[in-house]
Structure formats: structure tokens, C-alpha cells
Amino acid sequence: MLVVAGTHGNERNGVWLLERWRRNPGLLNSAGIDLVMTLGNPAAVAANRRYLERDLNRSFQPALLNDPGNQELEVRRARELLAAYGPAGSQPCQVVFDLHSTTAAMGNSLVVYGRRPADLALAAGLQERLGLPVYLHEKDPHQSGYLVEHWPCGLVIEVGPVPQGVVQARICRQTQLALETALVLLAEARRGVLRLPRQLVVHRHLHSLDVPRNANGEPCAFLDPRRQDRDWQPLRAGEPLFLSDQGQPISWEPQAEDPPTVWPVFINEAAYEEKGIVLSLSQREVWPGEATWAEALRESLRIK
Amino acid sequence: MLVVAGTHGNERNGVWLLERWRRNPGLLNSAGIDLVMTLGNPAAVAANRRYLERDLNRSFQPALLNDPGNQELEVRRARELLAAYGPAGSQPCQVVFDLHSTTAAMGNSLVVYGRRPADLALAAGLQERLGLPVYLHEKDPHQSGYLVEHWPCGLVIEVGPVPQGVVQARICRQTQLALETALVLLAEARRGVLRLPRQLVVHRHLHSLDVPRNANGEPCAFLDPRRQDRDWQPLRAGEPLFLSDQGQPISWEPQAEDPPTVWPVFINEAAYEEKGIVLSLSQREVWPGEATWAEALRESLRIK
Numbered sequence: 001m002l003v004v005a006g007t008h009g010n011e012r013n014g015v016w017l018l019e020r021w022r023r024n025p026g027l028l029n030s031a032g033i034d035l036v037m038t039l040g041n042p043a044a045v046a047a048n049r050r051y052l053e054r055d056l057n058r059s060f061q062p063a064l065l066n067d068p069g070n071q072e073l074e075v076r077r078a079r080e081l082l083a084a085y086g087p088a089g090s091q092p093c094q095v096v097f098d099l100h101s102t103t104a105a106m107g108n109s110l111v112v113y114g115r116r117p118a119d120l121a122l123a124a125g126l127q128e129r130l131g132l133p134v135y136l137h138e139k140d141p142h143q144s145g146y147l148v149e150h151w152p153c154g155l156v157i158e159v160g161p162v163p164q165g166v167v168q169a170r171i172c173r174q175t176q177l178a179l180e181t182a183l184v185l186l187a188e189a190r191r192g193v194l195r196l197p198r199q200l201v202v203h204r205h206l207h208s209l210d211v212p213r214n215a216n217g218e219p220c221a222f223l224d225p226r227r228q229d230r231d232w233q234p235l236r237a238g239e240p241l242f243l244s245d246q247g248q249p250i251s252w253e254p255q256a257e258d259p260p261t262v263w264p265v266f267i268n269e270a271a272y273e274e275k276g277i278v279l280s281l282s283q284r285e286v287w288p289g290e291a292t293w294a295e296a297l298r299e300s301l302r303i304k
Numbered sequence: 305m306l307v308v309a310g311t312h313g314n315e316r317n318g319v320w321l322l323e324r325w326r327r328n329p330g331l332l333n334s335a336g337i338d339l340v341m342t343l344g345n346p347a348a349v350a351a352n353r354r355y356l357e358r359d360l361n362r363s364f365q366p367a368l369l370n371d372p373g374n375q376e377l378e379v380r381r382a383r384e385l386l387a388a389y390g391p392a393g394s395q396p397c398q399v400v401f402d403l404h405s406t407t408a409a410m411g412n413s414l415v416v417y418g419r420r421p422a423d424l425a426l427a428a429g430l431q432e433r434l435g436l437p438v439y440l441h442e443k444d445p446h447q448s449g450y451l452v453e454h455w456p457c458g459l460v461i462e463v464g465p466v467p468q469g470v471v472q473a474r475i476c477r478q479t480q481l482a483l484e485t486a487l488v489l490l491a492e493a494r495r496g497v498l499r500l501p502r503q504l505v506v507h508r509h510l511h512s513l514d515v516p517r518n519a520n521g522e523p524c525a526f527l528d529p530r531r532q533d534r535d536w537q538p539l540r541a542g543e544p545l546f547l548s549d550q551g552q553p554i555s556w557e558p559q560a561e562d563p564p565t566v567w568p569v570f571i572n573e574a575a576y577e578e579k580g581i582v583l584s585l586s587q588r589e590v591w592p593g594e595a596t597w598a599e600a601l602r603e604s605l606r607i608k
Contacts, residue, residue, distance in 0.1 A: 164468055245331065
């Protein structure tokens with residue numbers, strides 16, 4: 001199994017943990033699972049920046065990976081990670097955990113990309129044991145090319161709020177707890193004794209919002225202070241979301257396909273400002289657990 | 305009077321305010337004081353980074369400013385700011401407020417450099433009216449070359465906690481409140497009606513601490529979670545300060561000249577990691593107010 005930290009170079013908590021576990025493997029309870037650990041973007045970690053040329057966690061797009069003319073640092077690093085640790089790499093890994101942190105008050109949470117049964121097995125098990133909320137990201141043409149999608153099974157562990165560039169004990173503990181619990185689940189799946197809960201609550205990605213802008217494209221409102229740090233909490237049509245420069249509340253009104261209630265996530269994540277995103281909207285859904293999930297997880301652990 | 309924001313390009317709240325006040329001066333109550341507003345480091349603001357070549361707020365050192373061989377971006381910008389808005393500049397300003405934010409839980413606070421009577425008048429007035437704590441920075445050979453020292457009177461307004469790169473309504477409101485109250489004080493000083501309190505509580509800088517490191521220079525402990533967000537609160541000899549990689553608490557023990565109780569500030573400020581600083585220690589002192597302070601402030605407002 002592969003553990004990646006520092007996919008974004010200024011998310012320091014995973015990097016801090018990884019360096020300690022490498023120096024002293026006894027600090028991580030691996031439940032008997034063989035682990036390979038690597039920094040996602042060592043150059044960005046050294047510079048304490050999210051990335052140098054392109055966001056590594058948007059660089060795993062076939063169009064980039066297969067373009068020999070593209071020699072951007074992060075695209076080269078993506079190819080390198082796949083050649084080393086990908087399912088067909090020199091040290092093949094079947095499962096990957098990618099350790100992230102966020103300035104948003106996401107708590108200890110999981111991000112799942114798409115609906116692969118093995119991912120859902122891990123998410124359901126982690127949600128049952130630790131209560132973690134799950135953000136299901138799929139079908140966003142503006143956001144693609146994520147690292148974990150290139151392994152047969154993989155999740156992002158996303159913990160916040162913590163500023164970029166800062167290590168905090170609480171964030172490190174939450175990250176370690178989620179990873180160790182995931183390893184217990186993998187060990188159980190390998191032994192064929194994993195039992196999953198009857199349901200999985202997911203927050204399914206709808207789309208993202210930018211702050212309101214004036215005719216010149218300049219922001220002319222910010223997040224209403226009543227919404228700061230309220231990730232995973234419902235937002236209903238007509239409730240205040242922004243505050244204009246003149247101090248007028250601006251309420252949220254559903255767009256064409258939006259349901260009347262949504263659940264904002266990644267509220268005021270610093271790194272998304274450059275992407276024109278102040279928060280993402282999700283829909284809360286309760287899915288019945290499927291018997292096939294645990295089997296798919298067990299299958300993905302089989303040495304090919 | 306000069307208002308500077310974006311001296312550090314990733315401290316976005318002051319930048320956000322400045323852009324709004326420039327577009328719509330009615331959004332700031334200036335108490336009749338003439339204001340000039342400028343971005344400290346526009347190139348760093350555009351890049352959303354603290355600085356590009358050198359920390360601008362450490363670049364106002366005579367040895368750098370007077371070295372024609374030094375053409376670093378921030379040194380050039382420091383010369384430019386002085387030539388434009390310095391007390392002998394083309395649009396001379398007598399007083400400067402430099403708007404900063406921090407990832408540390410400093411609240412709404414002031415940083416004063418040295419013991420200039422006009423600065424102490426403003427700090428005492430702001431403390432009386434808003435309760436702001438005051439960090440007195442002086443005599444640290446490792447940290448010098450601050451912007452405000454080059455004007456006859458000037459303070460840093462320092463507000464946190466807020467991640468780098470994030471705008472939050474609360475931080476903007478606190479910053480604006482401190483600035484508007486300072487402008488009221490200046491207006492009163494100019495009219496000769498400023499009354500200052502009998503005392504000023506300062507937290508006088510002693511020295512800074514790094515995290516504990518192993519023989520290879522790698523960090524081997526982090527801040528004890530019980531100390532996170534406890535800026536301005538006393539730390540006594542023997543109380544836990546760090547937590548080792550193995551989970552052992554490491555307590556604070558006074559060094560040679562330290563008093564038995566200190567007051568940590570700038571705890572886990574992201575930008576100071578590269579400076580090898582995890583927090584600074586200060587000593588709380590109660591100074592009697594001096595009649596000369598208000599007079600010095602009035603004097604500094606006189607057009608030369």
C-alpha cells in the first residue's frame with residue numbers, strides 16, 4: 001500500500017508525519033500491512049508552496065501524461081510516481097492514501113473520486129468507525145486529474161482547518177487516526193473478515209461557487225461571517241451566504257439544477273482562490289451498503 | 305497619513321480592505337484625516353506570496369537601502385516607498401499604519417517597534433478604547449529593518465488567526481475597527497484634545513524559540529496542543545510547551561536571562577517557520593502613561 005504526503009507542498013502536516021514514520025516506523029501502527037511512503041511533490045515541499053508549475057493533484061490527466069511535449073515539473077513527477085508505485089510500476093501498489101490538509105473547517109474527512117466499490121468499502125468502514133464525513137467528487141469538467149484515481153483503490157484523507165505552512169498536533173493526530181483505521185480495514189478485508197455498515201452517507205459534489213464580482217471582475221462581496229467554518233452544514237434557499245462591500249447580505253438562491261438545500265464544503269480554502277472557488281456545494285445522500293464493496297476491496301488487495 | 309497593506313503579499317485581508325476603500329472612500333471613516341493608501345509589495349500580492357526575493361518588512365535596513373549594488377525587488381520597493389511617501393518623500397507622510405494578518409491567534413493587536421513617544425501615545429489610546437494587546441519589539445539583532453520604523457510615527461495592526469491567502473469577514477472588521485479608532489485618535493491629537501490613559505500594558509519582546517531538533521537538525525517535536533491558540537497567555541517554568549515525536553511532553557525551562565513567567569506570542573505563525581521561529585517570548589509590563597506621549601503625537605502630525 002502506498003502512502004503519499006506533500007502532494008501539495010504547503011500542506012505540512014502529512015509531510016511532518018511521513019518524515020517521522022520513515023525515521024521511526026514504530027510510530028505508525030500499520031496493522032501488518034506493507035507500506036511504501038513517498039512525498040508527492042518534493043520540490044514543492046522544499047519551496048513550501050502548493051506547486052511550482054502546475055497543481056500535481058490535477059496533473060494525472062491522460063492528455064498531460066501522454067503528451068511527450070509536456071515537461072512541466074509536476075507532469076514529470078506524476079509520470080515518475082506511476083512508473084514507481086502505480087499498479088504496473090516497479091514497486092506496484094494496489095491502494096493509495098493521499099494525505100491532505102485544508103484551511104477549511106472540514107474536520108477529519110475523506111474525499112472519494114467517483115464510485116469505485118473498493119473506495120466505497122473503505123469510506124463506509126471509516127465512516128462507521130470514526131464518523132468521518134465523505135465528499136464524493138465526480139463529473140466536474142473543471143476539476144480532474146487527481147492522483148488517487150490512477151490506483152485501483154485510493155482515498156484522500158483531508159483534515160482542517162489549518163493554515164498552509166503550519167503543523168498542528170490536532171491535525172497530525174486526526175490524520176494518523178484515519179490512516180491507522182484504514183489500515184485495520186485493509187487487514188480485515190485481506191483476512192476476509194471485514195464487515196461493513198448498512199449505509200454510507202455521502203456529500204455528492206454538485207458544483208463550485210465564486211464570490212460575487214463587479215463588472216470589472218473584481219470581488220465585491222465576501223463570505224458572510226455566519227458561514228465561515230460551517231462546512232458540512234445545510235444551506236437553504238434564501239439563507240445569507242455573502243456580504244457585499246456595502247454590508248448588504250446576499251442570500252443563496254438555487255440555480256437551474258440545484259436542490260433547495262445544499263451542503264457547502266471547502267469553505268474559504270486558500271488554494272482555491274486562484275481557481276475562482278470560494279466553496280463547493282454538495283448534496284447529502286444516504287446510500288445503502290452493497291455486499292459487493294467489501295469483496296471489491298479484498299480483490300483489489302490481491303497481488304496481481 | 306499613510307496606510308499600507310500587502311507588505312506581505314499573502315496577507316490578503318488588508319489588501320482586500322484597501323482595494324475597497326480606494327474604490328469607495330465612503331467605506332472608511334477617516335475622521336477628517338487625509339489618507340494616502342498603497343500596496344506595500346504589489347508584485348508579491350500578485351503572486352500571493354509573502355515576498356519574492358526578500359521579506360519587504362525586513363528590508364528597511366540602512367545597510368541594504370544604501371547599497372547601490374543591491375537591486376533585489378523588495379529593496380528597490382523599500383527605496384521607492386520612502387521616496388514617494390517617506391517623511392522627506394514627494395508626497396510626505398508623517399504617520400504610517402501597516403496592516404498585517406497572522407496565522408497565530410493574536411486577536412486584534414498592535415506591534416510597536418522601540419519606544420517612540422508618538423507610537424506609545426497611539427498604542428495607549430487604542431488599548432484604552434479597544435483593549436488591544438501591544439507587542440513591543442526592540443533590540444532583536446535577528447529581526448530588524450521594519451517598514452514603520454522609517455516614518456516619524458507608525459504602528460503595525462496585526463490580526464489573527466487567519467490562514468495565508470484567505471479573506472475573512474471577522475479579520476477585516478477587526479482591522480478596520482483598529483484603523484478607524486487610530487484615525488479618531490490622530491484627529492483628537494491634532495485638535496489638542498487627546499486624553500490618554502494612566503497606563504499602558506506592553507508585552508516586551510525577549511527572544512524567539514525554535515522547535516526542538518535532533519542531531520541532524522530535523523524537528524523532533526511540535527508545539528504541545530495545549531499551547532496552540534494561547535497567544536498572550538502566561539507560560540510558567542515547568543509547563544508543557546512541546547510534544548516529542550514519541551509523545552513525551554517537553555516543558556519550558558527559563559534560559560539564562562529569562563524571567564520565571566513569560567507570555568508567548570506569534571505561536572505557530574506560518575511565515576516564521578523559515579526563520580526557525582515557532583513562537584516568541586515576551587514579558588508583560590505595566591508602564592505609567594507619560595504626559596509627553598500625546599504631545600509627541602501632536603508634534604509628529606505637524607506639517608514640516
